[in-house]
Amino acid sequence: MQGNGLLNNYLVDTNTWDEMYSNDTIRDQYRGVVEFLQQLNIDELSKKEEQAKRLFMSQGITFTVYSSGEGIEKIFPFDIIPRIITAAEWNYIEAGIKQRLKALNLFLKDIYNQQFIVKDGVVPIDMIYSCPHYLREMHQLPVPHDIYVHIAGIDLIRNNDGSFYILEDNLRTPSGVSYMLENREIIKRIFPDMLPRNNVRSVMEYPDILHKNLVSLSPRQTAHPTIVVLTPGIYNSAYFEHTTLARLMGVELVEGRDLLVDNHRVYMKTTTGLQQVDVIYRRVDDDFLDPLVFNPSSTLGVAGIMGAYRKGNVAIVNAVGNGVADDKAIYAYVPDMIKYYLNQDPILKNVPTYQLANAEHREHVFKNITQMVIKKTNESGGYGMLMGHAAEEEEIVQYKEAVMKDPRQFIAQPIISLSSAPCYMNGKLQPRRVDLRPYALCGPAGIEIVPGGLTRVALREGSLVVNSSQGGGSKDTWVLAG
Amino acid sequence: MLSRVADSLYWMSRYIERTDGILRMLKINYASSQDDISEFSWKSALRIFTYLEEEPINKFSHQSREVLQYMIADKENPNSVINIITRARENGRSVQDHITKELWQCLNDFYHVIRDEQLSGSLDREDPVTVLDALIKQATLYYGTIDVTMARGEGYAFINIGKFIERATQSADILDVKFSDVDYDISAADTTYWKYLLLSISGYELYLKTYRSGFEARNVVEQVVLNRNFPRSVLYSINQLQRYFMRLKSDRHAESYNKIEFMLGRLKSKVNYSTVDTILEQGLHEYLDEVRKELHEIGVALNQNYFAYI
Numbered sequence: 001m002q003g004n005g006l007l008n009n010y011l012v013d014t015n016t017w018d019e020m021y022s023n024d025t026i027r028d029q030y031r032g033v034v035e036f037l038q039q040l041n042i043d044e045l046s047k048k049e050e051q052a053k054r055l056f057m058s059q060g061i062t063f064t065v066y067s068s069g070e071g072i073e074k075i076f077p078f079d080i081i082p083r084i085i086t087a088a089e090w091n092y093i094e095a096g097i098k099q100r101l102k103a104l105n106l107f108l109k110d111i112y113n114q115q116f117i118v119k120d121g122v123v124p125i126d127m128i129y130s131c132p133h134y135l136r137e138m139h140q141l142p143v144p145h146d147i148y149v150h151i152a153g154i155d156l157i158r159n160n161d162g163s164f165y166i167l168e169d170n171l172r173t174p175s176g177v178s179y180m181l182e183n184r185e186i187i188k189r190i191f192p193d194m195l196p197r198n199n200v201r202s203v204m205e206y207p208d209i210l211h212k213n214l215v216s217l218s219p220r221q222t223a224h225p226t227i228v229v230l231t232p233g234i235y236n237s238a239y240f241e242h243t244t245l246a247r248l249m250g251v252e253l254v255e256g257r258d259l260l261v262d263n264h265r266v267y268m269k270t271t272t273g274l275q276q277v278d279v280i281y282r283r284v285d286d287d288f289l290d291p292l293v294f295n296p297s298s299t300l301g302v303a304g305i306m307g308a309y310r311k312g313n314v315a316i317v318n319a320v321g322n323g324v325a326d327d328k329a330i331y332a333y334v335p336d337m338i339k340y341y342l343n344q345d346p347i348l349k350n351v352p353t354y355q356l357a358n359a360e361h362r363e364h365v366f367k368n369i370t371q372m373v374i375k376k377t378n379e380s381g382g383y384g385m386l387m388g389h390a391a392e393e394e395e396i397v398q399y400k401e402a403v404m405k406d407p408r409q410f411i412a413q414p415i416i417s418l419s420s421a422p423c424y425m426n427g428k429l430q431p432r433r434v435d436l437r438p439y440a441l442c443g444p445a446g447i448e449i450v451p452g453g454l455t456r457v458a459l460r461e462g463s464l465v466v467n468s469s470q471g472g473g474s475k476d477t478w479v480l481a482g
Numbered sequence: 483m484l485s486r487v488a489d490s491l492y493w494m495s496r497y498i499e500r501t502d503g504i505l506r507m508l509k510i511n512y513a514s515s516q517d518d519i520s521e522f523s524w525k526s527a528l529r530i531f532t533y534l535e536e537e538p539i540n541k542f543s544h545q546s547r548e549v550l551q552y553m554i555a556d557k558e559n560p561n562s563v564i565n566i567i568t569r570a571r572e573n574g575r576s577v578q579d580h581i582t583k584e585l586w587q588c589l590n591d592f593y594h595v596i597r598d599e600q601l602s603g604s605l606d607r608e609d610p611v612t613v614l615d616a617l618i619k620q621a622t623l624y625y626g627t628i629d630v631t632m633a634r635g636e637g638y639a640f641i642n643i644g645k646f647i648e649r650a651t652q653s654a655d656i657l658d659v660k661f662s663d664v665d666y667d668i669s670a671a672d673t674t675y676w677k678y679l680l681l682s683i684s685g686y687e688l689y690l691k692t693y694r695s696g697f698e699a700r701n702v703v704e705q706v707v708l709n710r711n712f713p714r715s716v717l718y719s720i721n722q723l724q725r726y727f728m729r730l731k732s733d734r735h736a737e738s739y740n741k742i743e744f745m746l747g748r749l750k751s752k753v754n755y756s757t758v759d760t761i762l763e764q765g766l767h768e769y770l771d772e773v774r775k776e777l778h779e780i781g782v783a784l785n786q787n788y789f790a791y792i
Contacts, residue, residue: 059583060575060590073594234576246579253579258484271488271636271788272735 004041007034009428012420017162018431019083019421029084029480030422032198036191037081042427048190049080049424055189061182063237077473078183079423080190083434083455084198090451090479093164096348097154097440098447099338104169104325105442106341108148111324112138122340123333130408131330132378133172133323135286137293141310144217145444148319151210151281152440153177153454156348158419165349165416167435169334171326172318173283176454176474177206177439178241181248183476184452200478201451206439207248209450210281213443214249217315218278225278227251228268230259232284232300242283256284261304264311279315280305286320328377328411329355356403356410365412369396372412374403387464389415418464421475423457433458435466436477451479483636487580489789490573491637494581494589495644497570501563502621503652503683504531508553509614510682514674515546521674524549526659532561550610554617555602563617564596582631585624592620642726643784650719651777654770656683657706661699666766673697680705683714703766704758716773717753723780724750730788738787745783749776 012018020030037045056062056075065072085093110117111128118125128134153174155167184203188195211227218225231242233255246253258268259277267274282289288298290306308314324330332353335346354361356374365372369388376384386399403410420431438453455475456466466472507527515522523543528534531553534542542549554563574581574589581589595601596617604613632638660679664672676697680686685705692709693701709715724746731739753773761769 057594058591059587060578234572239575243575243578247583251579252484252487253577254484255486258486269485269790271483271485271730272732 004038006037006042006045006429010422010431012431013417015160016417016431016433017158017160017419019419019434020431029086033082033084033194036194037429045080045424046427051190052078052080052186055186056182059182061178061240063240064235076179076468077459078186079432079457079459079473079475080187081422081424081429082187082476082478083421083436083457084478084480085436087480087482089164092347093156093436093438094449094451096164096166096346097152097438097449099342099344099347100154100166100169100334101149101152101440101442101447103334103338103341104152104171105147105149107337108319108322108325109146110341112321113140117337117340120340122336123330126408127329127333128324131324131327133286133321133327135321135324137306138319138321142312143319144219144312144315147217147442147444148322149325150213150217150317150319150442151177152442153437154440156436156438157351157416158436159416162419163349165351166331166334167351167416168328169326169331170437171322173285174437174439175238175241175283176437176456178244179474180439180450180452180454180477181206181244183454183474187476195478198478199481201481203450203452206441206450207245209441209443209448210245211249211251213441214251214279214281214315214317216444217317219312219315220276220278222278226268226275227279227281228254228259228277230254230256230280230282230284232256232288236283238283245281251281256300256302259302259305261302261308264304264308264313266302266305266308266314277314279317281317286323289316289320323378328353328375329357329408332411351413351416354412356407356412361412362403362407366400371414373415374399374410374412377409377411385465387415415464418458418466421455421457423459423475430461432461433464433466434475452477483580483640485789487577488636488640489785490577491580491640492644492784492789494570494573494577495641496648497566497573498589498621498624499645499648500652501566501570502618502625503649503656504553504561504563504566505614505618505621506684507531507656507682508550509611509618510678512546512550512610512614513681514678515544517674521672523663526663527553530655530659532559547606547610550605551602554596554613555605567593567596577637580637582627584631585627588620588624588627592624595620636730639726639729640788643723646719646723646726647777647781649714650716650723651774653683653706653714653716653719654774654777657703658767658770661766668699668703668762676702685712685714688712700758700762703761707753707761707770708756708758720746720750720753735787742780742783742787745776745780749773749780752776 012021020026026034053075056078062073062075065074107117117123118128149171151174153170153176155170156164157167158164180203214227215225228251229242229246231239231253243253252268254268260267260269266277268277284300287295289301290303291298291301292303293306309316332355335350338344338346354365356362356365372388374386418433418435421434422429423432434455434457436453436455438449440447440449455477456472457475458464458466459473460471511524511527525539525543528539528542528549552559556562557564559565571589571593574586578586601613628641673696676699677686679702680689689705692705705712705715707716710717710721712718727742727746
């Protein structure tokens, strides 16, 4: 185990699943990497960390923070040690996500059309209508191939016995996939030969699959439909991702001001006049998409685009109104949906979820609040959360008051301890908590998931919050072949 | 191509061309300031490339370090190299899917080099030529990267259109301000003065090979305006401008194309069929002013016909 002493201080929390260690032995999948790392000295490793930072910087894989009128370029923290998933684990995850996504798609189609699931009493109607992301504008609006969720980023965590749980379904505009791709490119540079030697599956196909799916959605039957990625603009923190996707697919990256709607058709303004747009992969939220229908003060979207969408003259990806399916209160019903639509038992588990609108649940949660995390149903990015074990008394009292004002907007879950994975910190490997977000693509030919994803890591010791907005970083994610 | 994209490529290119021009000019002026400070002044450089009033220009006129600091690293100066590069990069950033990854990285590196805090310290304390050379090298890398990586499509045409409009304007500006220093006196016979003018636009060697009779103002005018083989001459720039513009010809957009083609053709004939004598007869300043005005009008017409998207 010795060598460069890299592992000397690797102390796994007893009640946590560690991705690398099991009972003080290194799991098979990590053996190759650990052996390699132990041959290096600490200076070499620190140099590699430095090199990774420089590569991110010089490739402009950055976001800009504006303070006192001046932009400062920052990179998202990146940990150089890959997170490794075995072939068996991956097969299980893949099957579970495909099943879940299939059910969620059927749910969206149902809820915006006949609403059988409500009529059969599986999901209560007030759960639907009280969701702010449920959009009446989507009623009876036909979408191509009945696909609502073209791109999903479903978050998984692992509790102390190693079993996977679904934490969140991100079905609106999930981000981070460019980091899946770029982290891999960085690893190729800083650890030459490591990927083939460890039999790691490639993630390169992602943009090709996405492009193929987008082409298949074109309402016009033409050999070369016009596909665009719609971005809020260069000041958006995910702008790098938008431009990466556009470039890798070879499609146009547009802003709202590049588009206009005429006679229920969407056009982009080019140097040779107007050109009709067929498919829009939008990275603009529903609320900002069309000032005529949603937020009237939005300048990020395109006036009249919903009219064109309703007429079927343009395809929008992901579909509008998906927020009703990844709402944190609806989340509790997903296992029932899987049974209802597919007549199958769910493969991947849900975290037990308490509806605070339900008086019985609420009482239970308040009584055991130190073991609970309470979340707002329509927030994401780790905002508006209360972690019961770490909160001050006063904080809890205030939060309870907020809950009582509108209990529908809150859910509670028992605190699940995330699994830990090795991270390179100050010359040592240290365990830090991680989650996993694979990216699933749904097209007319079915659901495809590139073998990999984004592993987000809570860089602070003991922290369970991995969101980048809360000081989280990321790792390259390896799925091993057979 | 999206109008916004064409617009951004055009301005990215203009800004880098401007940067390159400023840097080369600074390098030569600095060298000449070390030569004979009594005859040297920064005034004309400040008049061409900044928006300063007469009073601060007079104050600055013999303060080489201050001028370099102001023109390169001062964020309060809207035309400082650091601000121009930031704008070039912002334009590049918004069209990353239309330039090659190599070109984007090159722009990005340029931006990080100029923002390096050591740079401003080196300008103050060490040899400024080393700093200028490092920056000029970044600009040269940019040109080379475009040449070897960019597809010869519409985007490439707009990049070159921006580049040559900027260059033609800059050469006309430099000539005009330099001659205004000597009150357009063609007989002014200060050899070093013309030598540094030519050096600052990389035209010195060509001049020596073309003219054997020493430095004469007439010849300088001829080379900078009319020499079709000198890559910074007004005529060369206009020829290139026309060449790249003609690649935009398309049936879908004939009216706009014809309009600008006409303007370009007229300007080209005007310069092409000038001689030093006819230029001087009209008055150098008046002549250059007309050229600049027409270049500006072409820029406006491009904006209206190709870049209008708001």
